[in-house]
Amino acid sequence: MALVKIENIEVGEFPLLLAPMEDVSDPPFRAVCKENGADLMYTEFISSEGLIRNAAKSVQKLDIYDYERPIGIQIFGDKIESMREAAAIAEGAQPELIDINYGCPVKKVACKGAGAGILLDIPKMQKMTEEIVKQVSLPVTVKTRLGWDDSTIRIVEVAKRLQDVGIKALTIHGRTRKQMYKGVADWTKIAEVKNHPDIHIPIFGNGDIDSPQKALEYKNEYGVDGIMIGRASIGYPWIFKEIKHYMATGETLPPPTMAERVDVAKRHLQFSLEWKSERQGIYEMRRHYTNYFRGIPNFKPYRTQLVESEDPQFLFDLLDEIGHKFEDTFMMA
Known part of the structure; x- marks a missing residue:
């Protein structure tokens, strides 16, 4: 298999990504995930308004360490100018890439037009992304959901429009905002994006991966370039090592002692x-x-x-x- 690259950043043949999770994906947790095989990690999502106002909690989330690399800093917000300024501040912390959160479903974020809320305004989503890409010299990536609800799923169009304005990779969580974390993630929609002839950037799938067996099954069935793991890694950083071992050997590692x-x-x-x-x-x-x-x-x-x-x-x-x-x-x- 060829190495997957996000612009010029090599992230492995089939990279396993640690999802950006609020109050979870901090440096202490990232440290133990990296030790156990995470290929690319992201900070907790950081408020663009908090960054440009120099709020202590937001600024602290910019902390990154050399052993974590490659790492992305993820930002969220509903105002284009604030997001552009926040991206510049995040770039100053010297990550490998800048990631934009268009997927957070929680009410206080999505219902203000940030996170998954922007899926109701795809032209704004495209414009915001374009401005951030212009602002920074680092690769820009995006994490999003399939749509706001079942009637607004336009994920192939979203992927093409974001690729057109310059993002270098896209992670798709296979649920809508309305689903929150309930029901089953629909990876067939992720595969539609990955297999579309106009899509050339790496596409990473996210949602419901909680075992090595499922990771390999979804890799083979849906053809994604890598998998992002979130909830299954909380308190169990060994999930990355176990998936890699199973993919390489077909054998299941014994649980950690x-x-x-x-x-x-x-x-x-x-x-x-x-x-x-x-x-x-x-x-x-x-x-x-x-x-x-x-x-x-x-x-x-x-x-x-x-x-x-x-x-x-x-x-x-x-x-x-x-x-x-x-x-x-x-x-x-």
């Missing part, structure tokens, strides 16, 4: 404490613990302590205790 789970959880927590405030670092780790230790019988008392404690040392000691008490849980027979 308890020692591996505890080690990654502790390093993730340590980085989270260092990168954010202690309180925020502890709080934002809580969404990951359930998946780090999914499948352990009688784990509820420990999970309760993990998500309620605000004492870092207690958490590290508790993780060690979990490692010792359940050390044989994920051992292969």
Whole structure:
């Protein structure tokens, strides 16, 4: 297979991308995903208004580290001029690419005309993208959804118009905004874009990939250039390694041992404490613990302590205790 390139950036033969997820895809989480095989990662989405106003939370999301490369900074907003200015600020942080969020379905974003909301105004979407492409010298990519609802699916037209104004890759989540994260992602529509004779940029599929078997099945059936993984990676960064191994060998890797789970959880927590405030670092780790230790019988008392404690040392000691008490849980027979 030929290497997939986003303009001049090589991202592998069949790249696995880490989705930009709010309060998830921060540097601590990206670190453990990169270690486990993520080929291209994105920051959490960053408000264009926050960036141009120098809001601390937005500016902090520009933090990127050399070991993460290649990495894209993702921005969102509903005002063309603000998005253009924000793209220039993001370029100053020296990522490999700038990504535009046209897919976020949450009400406070989409109903203001940003994220997936712009799918109701495709000419504006095209104009905004064109202005951002003109503004920056880095490759610009887009993540979007199929449409606002079933009656507004024009994803092939969207892809052609965005390609025409200069984007270098497109990721498509196979749901409409109305679906949110319910129902099943429709990859046949993603395949229509990928297989259209006028489309020449890489097309990445997103939605419902939660196992190595499904990743290979969708790769073969829909012909996409790579896959973006979101929710299945939360608390389970090993998903990238497992998919790559299965695609290369046809064999399923054994699940990570308890020692591996505890080690990654502790390093993730340590980085989270260092990168954010202690309180925020502890709080934002809580969404990951359930998946780090999914499948352990009688784990509820420990999970309760993990998500309620605000004492870092207690958490590290508790993780060690979990490692010792359940050390044989994920051992292969």
